[in-house]
Amino acid sequence: MLPERLCRRIELNQVGNLGSPNRQRIWPVARLGDHADSCLGKMLDSEKNRGDLLPYLGNKNVRWGSFDTSNLGQMRFEKNEHDRYGLRRGDLVICEGGEPGRCAIWKDAIPGMKIQKALHRIRTRDQLDNEFLYYWFLLAGQNGALEPYFTGTTIKHLTGKALAELRVPLPPNSEQRAISHMLGTLDDKIDLNRRMNETLEAMARAIFKDWFVDFGPTRAKAEGRAPYLAPELWDLFPDALDDDGKPVGWTLVPLSVLAEANPESWSKKNAPEEIVYVDLANTKWGSIDATHHFLWRDAPSRAKRILRPGDTIVGLVRPGNGSYAYIGTPGLTGSTGFAVLRPREPQYAELVFLSATAPENIECLAHLADGAAYPAVRPEAVEATEVVLADNAVTTSFSALIDPIFDRMERNKIECQTLAQTRDLLLPRLMSGEIRLLKAEHAMEAVK
Numbered sequence: 001m002l003p004e005r006l007c008r009r010i011e012l013n014q015v016g017n018l019g020s021p022n023r024q025r026i027w028p029v030a031r032l033g034d035h036a037d038s039c040l041g042k043m044l045d046s047e048k049n050r051g052d053l054l055p056y057l058g059n060k061n062v063r064w065g066s067f068d069t070s071n072l073g074q075m076r077f078e079k080n081e082h083d084r085y086g087l088r089r090g091d092l093v094i095c096e097g098g099e100p101g102r103c104a105i106w107k108d109a110i111p112g113m114k115i116q117k118a119l120h121r122i123r124t125r126d127q128l129d130n131e132f133l134y135y136w137f138l139l140a141g142q143n144g145a146l147e148p149y150f151t152g153t154t155i156k157h158l159t160g161k162a163l164a165e166l167r168v169p170l171p172p173n174s175e176q177r178a179i180s181h182m183l184g185t186l187d188d189k190i191d192l193n194r195r196m197n198e199t200l201e202a203m204a205r206a207i208f209k210d211w212f213v214d215f216g217p218t219r220a221k222a223e224g225r226a227p228y229l230a231p232e233l234w235d236l237f238p239d240a241l242d243d244d245g246k247p248v249g250w251t252l253v254p255l256s257v258l259a260e261a262n263p264e265s266w267s268k269k270n271a272p273e274e275i276v277y278v279d280l281a282n283t284k285w286g287s288i289d290a291t292h293h294f295l296w297r298d299a300p301s302r303a304k305r306i307l308r309p310g311d312t313i314v315g316l317v318r319p320g321n322g323s324y325a326y327i328g329t330p331g332l333t334g335s336t337g338f339a340v341l342r343p344r345e346p347q348y349a350e351l352v353f354l355s356a357t358a359p360e361n362i363e364c365l366a367h368l369a370d371g372a373a374y375p376a377v378r379p380e381a382v383e384a385t386e387v388v389l390a391d392n393a394v395t396t397s398f399s400a401l402i403d404p405i406f407d408r409m410e411r412n413k414i415e416c417q418t419l420a421q422t423r424d425l426l427l428p429r430l431m432s433g434e435i436r437l438l439k440a441e442h443a444m445e446a447v448k
Contacts, residue, residue, distance in 0.1 A: 348395065
């Protein structure tokens with residue numbers, strides 16, 4: 001359902017018949033190459049490349065509408081290549097392969113960033129708004145409009161030549177800006193919620209690290225320092241470290257003591273008629289960006305893991321890519337490419353997630369991954385992750401402290417899903433002219 005204030009600012013061309021072709025406006029259609037300049041990134045060749053070693057974006061760094069710059073590669077660029085392969089604020093960066101067409105607008109988060117050959121850089125000219133073009137690509141990625149332009153059978157590519165031949169709608173500039181602003185306002189709120197969740201997760205990880213990695217309270221007690229936790233929490237921690245450097249009475253155990261791996265799976269006998277599928281590609285660094293609805297008979301063969309609230313999922317394929325998340329929503333089905341960790345006790349849920357997905361443990365799994373083309377680990381490798389287990393009073397108090405943080409993160413995720421659904425409902429209708437904005441400035445006010 002659209003927000004009420006937004007609905008008041010939108011005039012439907014035909015009330016009660018939103019899809020009527022009789023009143024739908026048809027925008028002029030133009031060849032993209034006539035309204036934008038494109039450039040493919042630089043080939044990665046360590047033997048031939050010369051110049052300064054600089055960070056670059058690759059395919060894995062581009063998500064729909066945003067960039068993941070946590071794991072950038074480096075390549076040598078000569079001075080005369082800086083402009084050719086460099087990014088400016090407002091450039092549209094588009095994946096050539098992987099998921100061809102996936103794109104985001106560069107906002108100069110890291111000045112001087114370059115691109116690798118897996119990416120196209122698009123700079124629009126005066127008649128085409130860059131944000132409007134981004135939303136056209138988002139819609140084209142959803143409705144399959146890009147597929148006729150792909151080359152390759154098994155591995156799809158969007159070449160520079162094909163990119164130039166794309167046919168895009170070309171409303172008046174004012175209409176383009178109004179459309180992109182309305183959709184962008186929704187995306188800005190989604191981005192705000194995601195950044196809030198990053199802050200909340202960082203808070204939870206800081207508490208986890210202090211209690212279970214650095215043993216801060218016990219060290220402070222042993223050194224006679226002043227308490228920095230509430231008295232009822234402070235009293236729970238041992239006063240000294242043992243010979244192994246752990247708090248006295250705490251033990252080092254494999255993660256399997258706290259959680260069971262892959263406890264439930266669907267089969268032909270127990271499968272539901274429909275599933276909501278979570279795959280590795282849409283799960284990154286604690287966030288499930290998208291799910292897919294399937295009838296069971298049409299579902300991917302890997303769609304088998306039953307997920308329940310409180311579970312942690314960790315990607316087994318290329319674990320260094322950070323395909324992990326905490327499950328807070330019922331009714332999901334995960335890929336067999338995940339290890340599903342179900343806490344053996346409710347108070348272990350947050351501890352299992354923060355332990356299994358700690359940066360050093362994800363890095364360890366990445367080093368353990370076998371296979372050159374398809375590096376992966378087995379679920380047993382995740383279960384073998386060593387964690388420090390405190391007594392029940394400490395773990396229960398930790399869960400009580402962290403649970404409200406996770407709950408707020410989950411509410412933010414649900415709001416993001418609602419906002420994304422609203423955006424995706426508006427997107428095709430705005431792009432086709434099926435929904436008309438009375439006044440762009442009023443529409444902008446309505447979605448603030």
